[in-house]
Amino acid sequence: MTKAVWSGVITAAAVLLCSTQAMAQQTDTKTVTITATVNAKAKLTVGPAAVSFADADPDVTPVLPASAAVTVDVKSRTTTNGAVTLTVQSGGNLVSGSDSIAIANLTWTAAGTGFAAGTMATTAVSLGGWTGGGTQSGTQSYLLANSWDYKTGTYTATITYTLTAP
Amino acid sequence: MIAPRRLLTALIAWTVVSPAAGAAAQASTATISANVATLAKLTLSRSTAAFPDADPDTMPQVAATGGAITISVKARARPATVVLLTVQASGDLRSGLSVIPATNITWTATGTGFVAGTVSAVSPVTLASWTGSGLRSGTQSLFFRNLWTHPTGTFTVSLVYTLTSP
Numbered sequence: 001m002t003k004a005v006w007s008g009v010i011t012a013a014a015v016l017l018c019s020t021q022a023m024a025q026q027t028d029t030k031t032v033t034i035t036a037t038v039n040a041k042a043k044l045t046v047g048p049a050a051v052s053f054a055d056a057d058p059d060v061t062p063v064l065p066a067s068a069a070v071t072v073d074v075k076s077r078t079t080t081n082g083a084v085t086l087t088v089q090s091g092g093n094l095v096s097g098s099d100s101i102a103i104a105n106l107t108w109t110a111a112g113t114g115f116a117a118g119t120m121a122t123t124a125v126s127l128g129g130w131t132g133g134g135t136q137s138g139t140q141s142y143l144l145a146n147s148w149d150y151k152t153g154t155y156t157a158t159i160t161y162t163l164t165a166p
Numbered sequence: 167m168i169a170p171r172r173l174l175t176a177l178i179a180w181t182v183v184s185p186a187a188g189a190a191a192q193a194s195t196a197t198i199s200a201n202v203a204t205l206a207k208l209t210l211s212r213s214t215a216a217f218p219d220a221d222p223d224t225m226p227q228v229a230a231t232g233g234a235i236t237i238s239v240k241a242r243a244r245p246a247t248v249v250l251l252t253v254q255a256s257g258d259l260r261s262g263l264s265v266i267p268a269t270n271i272t273w274t275a276t277g278t279g280f281v282a283g284t285v286s287a288v289s290p291v292t293l294a295s296w297t298g299s300g301l302r303s304g305t306q307s308l309f310f311r312n313l314w315t316h317p318t319g320t321f322t323v324s325l326v327y328t329l330t331s332p
Binding site for chain 1: 203204205206207208209210212213214215216217218219221222223228230235242259261263264266271308310314315316317318319320321322323324325326327328329330331332
């Protein structure tokens with residue numbers, strides 16, 4: 001009788017132990033290491049590609065507005081707190097044959113976050129600046145000082161826009 | 167003519183194997199127990215995934231090189247319980263002091279029970295779930311949300327896959 005009781009107790013304990021193991025939640029974990037490469041980029045869109053100034057009486061219109069504002073779209077990717085810069089630079093003075101108008105007579109106003117007004121030069125002049133990457137959009141409206149001293153002609157100059165994202 | 171000795175041997179053998187007439191029957195039982203515990207086994211085809219650099223305009227979602235990760239799951243669970251496979255990032259993507267939120271990693275999935283999702287560094291996100299025991303397999307394709315605002319660098323993070331069999 002005693003043997004039967006002990007046998008039952010042992011069996012019950014074994015069953016309990018087994019069911020505890022069976023009931024326990026099991027987990028398995030694995031790890032995947034992710035690497036993402038993000039390089040610096042600079043993308044600049046300027047339009048229209050050409051603007052013009054119509055002839056006008058210097059007394060009536062001392063400052064000539066350009067035919068259209070230039071839309072400037074900037075996209076840049078750089079380091080955290082990296083300085084993104086946008087500059088303009090003229091290839092030279094406004095030229096018509098052997099005549100010229102000093103490029104400093106060309107100025108601009110600007111609209112848009114980070115864009116700034118300025119005066120054109122044959123060295124790089126800041127048109128915009130931002131901290132960190134992202135997209136920016138603004139407009140640049142050119143103005144040409146109108147003077148009685150200018151010799152007649154059709155003058156041209158080429159402006160180079162440079163976006164830098166370090 | 168059978169030798170007396172062989173006859174005696176045959177008689178003894180018959181006596182042993184044949185049930186004795188009038189002997190009491192004794193029933194005996196043997197208890198068979200099989201311990202079937204819960205189990206969880208997770209296998210991933212790769213332990214690394216890389217996102218190459220790309221132009222955000224032309225590739226707003228960068229796929230991981232090497233293609234999809236094949237996931238094999240073996241689970242033994244209690245009846246009517248849910249076997250769960252989750253993914254959680256160890257943190258955000260980091261490159262030195264620069265940080266890109268882990269939520270910029272997303273995935274699509276194929277296979278019964280698998281679902282698409284977005285990685286989180288805060289809490290585990292369900293990649294797949296099933297009811298009860300079984301072998302399952304599927305694929306997970308990882309993508310990196312490619313933004314102009316991301317800081318530059320080589321970013322890393324670990325994705326922890328956890329299979330739970332209750």
